[in-house]
Amino acid sequence: MRIRTLRIGSLAKYAVLTVFGLITLFPFLHVLAQSFSSQNAIVSNRVTIFPVDFQWLSYRMLLGDEFFYRAFSISVLRTAAGVMINMALTCLMAYPLSKRTLKGKALIMNMVVFTMLFQGGLIPSFLLLKELQLLDTLWALLLPSAISAFNLILLKNFFQSVPDSMEESAMIDGAGHGAILWKIFVPLSLPAIATLSLFYAVMHWNSYFDAVMYISNTELNPLQVYLRNMIVLNDSNIEVTNNTGLYLISPESLKAATIIASVLPMIVLYPFIQRYFAKGVMLGALKG
Structure with missing residues (x-):
């Protein structure tokens, strides 16, 4: 009887979690369906989670826009360079701590910890970057967020779980702190490093406000600014009408296609790091 009750309870929990999972997945499926639906279907509110009057003209027009490719490349460059800077500095600071x-x-x-609670503010940050002549450069997007205090604490706690005996043995063999960090601590901390790299990558990929504030050169705008201009400001270089003023595609469909294109890289990246995710967070959080 007890086993049967436990099974019923497990089924109930799985059912509830499945329902909540579908609820959270619905907005994404709705946007995906809109990106493949016709203008008439979107205007008449016939699109739910399945495309209506299937078309892929939105993606063809989006992928034919040179400004999209430029913004996409800036986001890729920012994310790649940002993660390398973040992890290098975080490791260098977490090791001595x-x-x-x-x-x-x-x-x-x-x-x-103080920096997690209080910050200098937007105007002082802008004036500081201006004095350092970093405005309108990629450094304005990379250096202010070089180290996350939360991620630093997680990695510090993970480093503390490395046995002291391994470090002592390496020192006896003549290894310095640099060799100990990169040849012992980093390889043993790959789950935590992969997790924090994902945290940093998502932060850089999704950030747009700093680019809006510090970048006035449109050639340096990342993908999220491109998306923000299209959705919020209705500013796009893609012509969605023909010479007679009739819509070739729905603006909503084009916006939906841009949203999908902006989240797709993180969706593709996540499965490769997911297996490290829970282990890295839990070990870094529990080891004091």
Whole structure:
């Protein structure tokens, strides 16, 4: 009887989770269906999660826009360079902070936590980047977010789980702190590093506000700014009407196609890192 009750309870939990999963998936499926639906179907509100009057002209027109490719390449460059800078600096700072013998460690950690609660503000940040002559450069998108305090704490806790005996053995063999970090700590911390890399990659890929504030050169606009201009400002270089003023495709369909194109890279990337995700977060959170 007890086993039967447990099975019924498990089925009920799976059913509830499945329903909630479908609810969260519905907006994405709706946008995907709109990107493949005709103008009449969208205007008449006949599109739910399945395309109506199937067409792919929206994607053909989007992929034929040179501004889309330029924005996409800027986002790829920002994400790749940003993750490398983020992880390099986070590892370099987490390693010494993981040492119990580090003098002033408590003060430094308090300063790190302080940055999670208080920030300088938008105007001081803008003036600082202006004085450093970083406006209208990719550095304005990379350097202000070089280290995340939350990710630093996770990686520091993970580094603390590495046995001291391994470090002592390496020092006896003549290894310095640089070799110990890159040849021992980093390989043993791949689950945490993969997880934090995903965190940083999603942050860079989805960011747009810093580009709006610090970048005035349209050639340096990332994909999210391209998407924001199209959806919020209705500003697009793609002609959706013909010479007579009739719509070739629905503007909503074009916007939906752009949204799908902007989230697709993260969807493709996630399965390769997902197996490290839970392990990396849990170990980094539990090891104090």
